[in-house]
Amino acid sequence: xxxxxxxVNYFDVYKDEVGxxxxxxxxxxxxxxxxxxxxxxxxxxxxxxxxxxxxTNDMRMLTVIDEGDxxxxxxxxxMIPLFAFVANN
Numbered sequence: 001x002x003x004x005x006x007x008v009n010y011f012d013v014y015k016d017e018v019g020x021x022x023x024x025x026x027x028x029x030x031x032x033x034x035x036x037x038x039x040x041x042x043x044x045x046x047x048x049x050x051x052x053x054x055x056t057n058d059m060r061m062l063t064v065i066d067e068g069d070x071x072x073x074x075x076x077x078x079m080i081p082l083f084a085f086v087a088n089n
Contacts, residue, residue, distance in 0.1 A: 005033045005071070005085035009053070013080055021081055029053070033085065035071075040064075044071060048083060 012025035030051075035044075041064030045057035054062070054073075062082075063074045071085040 001037045002034050003037070004088045005035055006031050006088060007033055007053075008084040008086055010081045010083060021079065023081060026084075032088065035085065039066075041066070044073060044085070048073065053083065 006028050007030040008026050009029045010023045010026050013021055013023055016022050041062070042057060042059055044064050045054060045059065045062050048054040049057040056062070061076055063076045063079065065072050065074070069087040069089075072081055073083040074081055
């Protein structure tokens with residue numbers, strides 16, 4: 001099965017007083033990206049790297065959390081949120 005997503009760039013992120021990351025500002029970089037259900041975290045990071053959004057697709061440095069309607073990419077070291085694929089409904 002395929003789904004269509006918008007790519008959201010979390011370009012302004014900060015750590016709040018409790019120590020949790022919060023997205024202060026974001027923008028949609030791309031619309032209507034089609035992904036299949038069997039897409040992997042490596043596939044997601046390779047796509048972002050090939051488009052120039054990431055410098056690497058090394059999964060030792062990145063974490064991808066796929067919740068179906070929301071796929072988020074984090075910097076693994078501090079779990080800083082970087083990007084999200086948000087499903088179009």
